[in-house]
Amino acid sequence: MPKINVLPKSIAELIAAGEVVERPASIVKEAVENSIDAGATHITVEIQHGGITYIRITDNGCGINSDDVPKAFLRHATSKIKQAVDLDSIATLGFRGEALAATSAVSRVELFTKTAEEDFGTHYKIEGGEEILYEEVGCPDGTTLIVRDLFYNTPARMKFLKKDVSEGTTVSAIIERQALSHPEIAFKLIRDGKQTLSTSGDGKLASAVYSVLGREIANTLISVDLTLDGVKVSGLVCKPVSCRASRAYQFTFLNGRYVQSGTITAATEQAYKNSAMVGKFPVFVLGVEIPYETVDVNVHPAKTQVRFSDEKRVFTAVYNAVKNAILSGDTRPEISVAPPKNNTFLHMTTHEYRQTAVNLPVQEQREEPKAIIKEEIVKPKAEPVRLKADNTPFFLRDEFKPNVPEKKVSVDIEKPEPIKEIPKVEPPQPKEQVVEKEYSPKEEIKLIGEAFNTYIVAQKGDSVFMIDKHAAHERILFNKLKENNVIESQALLIPITVKLIGDEYTAMVNNVDLLSSYGFEVEDFGNESIMVRAIPAMLAKDDAESTILEAASSLAQKGSVSLDRIDDILHTVACKAAIKAGYITSNIEKLNLAIKVLGDNDIMYCPHGRPVAFEIKKYNLEKYFGRIQ
Numbered sequence: 001m002p003k004i005n006v007l008p009k010s011i012a013e014l015i016a017a018g019e020v021v022e023r024p025a026s027i028v029k030e031a032v033e034n035s036i037d038a039g040a041t042h043i044t045v046e047i048q049h050g051g052i053t054y055i056r057i058t059d060n061g062c063g064i065n066s067d068d069v070p071k072a073f074l075r076h077a078t079s080k081i082k083q084a085v086d087l088d089s090i091a092t093l094g095f096r097g098e099a100l101a102a103t104s105a106v107s108r109v110e111l112f113t114k115t116a117e118e119d120f121g122t123h124y125k126i127e128g129g130e131e132i133l134y135e136e137v138g139c140p141d142g143t144t145l146i147v148r149d150l151f152y153n154t155p156a157r158m159k160f161l162k163k164d165v166s167e168g169t170t171v172s173a174i175i176e177r178q179a180l181s182h183p184e185i186a187f188k189l190i191r192d193g194k195q196t197l198s199t200s201g202d203g204k205l206a207s208a209v210y211s212v213l214g215r216e217i218a219n220t221l222i223s224v225d226l227t228l229d230g231v232k233v234s235g236l237v238c239k240p241v242s243c244r245a246s247r248a249y250q251f252t253f254l255n256g257r258y259v260q261s262g263t264i265t266a267a268t269e270q271a272y273k274n275s276a277m278v279g280k281f282p283v284f285v286l287g288v289e290i291p292y293e294t295v296d297v298n299v300h301p302a303k304t305q306v307r308f309s310d311e312k313r314v315f316t317a318v319y320n321a322v323k324n325a326i327l328s329g330d331t332r333p334e335i336s337v338a339p340p341k342n343n344t345f346l347h348m349t350t351h352e353y354r355q356t357a358v359n360l361p362v363q364e365q366r367e368e369p370k371a372i373i374k375e376e377i378v379k380p381k382a383e384p385v386r387l388k389a390d391n392t393p394f395f396l397r398d399e400f401k402p403n404v405p406e407k408k409v410s411v412d413i414e415k416p417e418p419i420k421e422i423p424k425v426e427p428p429q430p431k432e433q434v435v436e437k438e439y440s441p442k443e444e445i446k447l448i449g450e451a452f453n454t455y456i457v458a459q460k461g462d463s464v465f466m467i468d469k470h471a472a473h474e475r476i477l478f479n480k481l482k483e484n485n486v487i488e489s490q491a492l493l494i495p496i497t498v499k500l501i502g503d504e505y506t507a508m509v510n511n512v513d514l515l516s517s518y519g520f521e522v523e524d525f526g527n528e529s530i531m532v533r534a535i536p537a538m539l540a541k542d543d544a545e546s547t548i549l550e551a552a553s554s555l556a557q558k559g560s561v562s563l564d565r566i567d568d569i570l571h572t573v574a575c576k577a578a579i580k581a582g583y584i585t586s587n588i589e590k591l592n593l594a595i596k597v598l599g600d601n602d603i604m605y606c607p608h609g610r611p612v613a614f615e616i617k618k619y620n621l622e623k624y625f626g627r628i629q
């Protein structure tokens with residue numbers, strides 16, 4: 001590290017002011033940046049009580065010469081800039097020469113440091129800006145900075161600190177960002193004695209992402225790499241289907257450092273337009289490299305907001321880089337013809353389904369199925385509904401049964417015959433309790449078929465409807481959950497741990513009770529992860545982790561608006577429990593879903609606001625084909 005100079009006042013004033021120690025995370029951020037500037041390959045951060053009582057940053061960087069140590073704690077003392085011209089091309093991370101001075105003014109600081117050239121290291125103590133110890137000491141090469149009792153001498157500022165957990169989480173976010181932007185550095189974070197983050201430092205972004213964001217996210221990422229017009233864009237983005245309910249998983253690094261840039265975020269999100277669902281946000285860890293002269297990082301005192309002299313150039317490069325990645329990656333949603341997950345919708349294997357389908361009258365032209373609703377005023381029995389063609393038994397899921405409370409309802413598929421000739425179904429005993437009801441032609445709902453294993457086509461009255469089966473099912477489940485306001489829970493045989501980040505972790509831990517009333521049994525597992533012991537009964541176990549992640553991100557977003565939070569949890573459960581587009585669905589299930597959707601005006605939109613069905617009027621078809629003028 002070059003010698004430390006004290007900046008002339010004129011230069012110091014050129015640099016935007018605002019180096020204020022606000023919270024433990026501000027100290028950690030500056031100190032870690034110093035360690036990176038010092039060429040460290042291993043950086044360990046330890047905090048206690050969110051960093052309020054204790055912060056330690058240890059690195060194996062170049063160290064500080066003994067003579068320079070006191071100087072490092074003076075304002076505007078820096079080894080990183082000498083003249084005003086340097087400001088334009090500054091490549092190192094911190095450059096205002098104020099961090100150590102500002103920190104030592106409001107806490108008790110202790111420093112151990114040694115350069116490779118020196119035989120001894122230096123031990124230095126400074127409290128409230130007053131030097132109290134300066135001695136030789138034996139210590140390894142590198143620097144250890146210890147900061148105790150933040151704001152001990154300025155109690156007024158202590159008031160603005162948040163709870164230990166929140167402060168700790170903010171520190172954690174700082175380390176996560178640094179770890180993601182420096183895969184070549186091995187980071188460790190220790191919170192109250194527990195190691196909560198550890199990256200390998202193997203230089204691979206994917207390894208860093210795995211450690212920081214967890215396996216679930218790391219597995220969905222595709223790489224980005226494009227240089228356009230002098231702007232280099234590289235990193236990882238998610239497949240469109242893996243977009244999240246919040247922007248919590250978006251990381252932008254400009255010339256190696258974490259920034260927030262509306263331009264880069266907008267360009268990335270624009271690239272997902274039409275391939276991701278509205279209201280979902282891409283996960284990305286993107287590095288953008290451009291000449292230093294074209295960016296003004298000093299716009300914001302915290303140095304995270306950036307502006308570009310040529311916004312359009314940056315936008316275009318990022319947009320194209322991400323778009324290319326999305327198009328080249330295998331980004332199609334998984335179309336499942338695989339056997340269903342335990343409690344799901346599909347009752348037959350693909351093979352069985354095909355066999356059955358061949359024999360089904362509904363598969364033949366002009367023989368559309370017709371619903372005959374049989375209502376029995378008897379206690380519901382768990383009786384399978386049978387397909388007449390081959391007697392394949394299966395049970396209808398409750399939510400597909402027509403809404404006739406307190407009555408057992410079953411639906412048979414009949415070959416369409418003239419209405420009068422429909423054979424009466426033998427009513428079960430006792431006869432007099434059976435009401436048989438046939439849809440009048442006006443309300444009759446016919447299943448025409450299904451396109452792409454996703455859109456059910458049905459006819460009702462004078463209209464044809466296309467129904468998105470996932471959206472419809474999701475809405476039905478959501479309404480049902482809202483009505484009952486109680487979610488049955490199932491214990492997991494083997495509890496799972498889910499790794500979360502920052503706010504999401506805090507949100508989950510703070511909402512353990514709320515979650516438990518909705519069927520999730522979770523507990524704080526430390527290390528920014530939670531242990532999940534039970535999930536709502538309607539969910540497949542395989543969906544547990546992704547459901548938790550989604551619930552966590554919406555909880556983190558919504559803060560404390562309790563009604564919204566409840567709705568969010570219900571949305572997530574409904575969405576995950578609903579039949580997915582692409583799954584194979586039996587004809588009876590299709591028909592029942594159509595009956596549900598077309599008979600209930602509240603099922604217009606899915607809980608995410610996507611439409612559930614659209615209507616084509618017979619009149620318009622006739623006009624289109626020139627049958628009428």
Ligand code: ADP
Nearest residue numbers: 034038072078079094095096097098099100143
């Ligand atoms: P700046 O980083 O803007 O120069 P700081 O107050 O953060 O100002 O640090 C002052 C100086 O102390 C740095 O310029 C650097 O020379 C030295 N320094 C601080 N931390 C370290 C470290 N971990 N390793 C080596 N040198 C350091």
Ligand code: MG
Nearest residue numbers: 030034094099
């Ligand atoms: Mg610094």
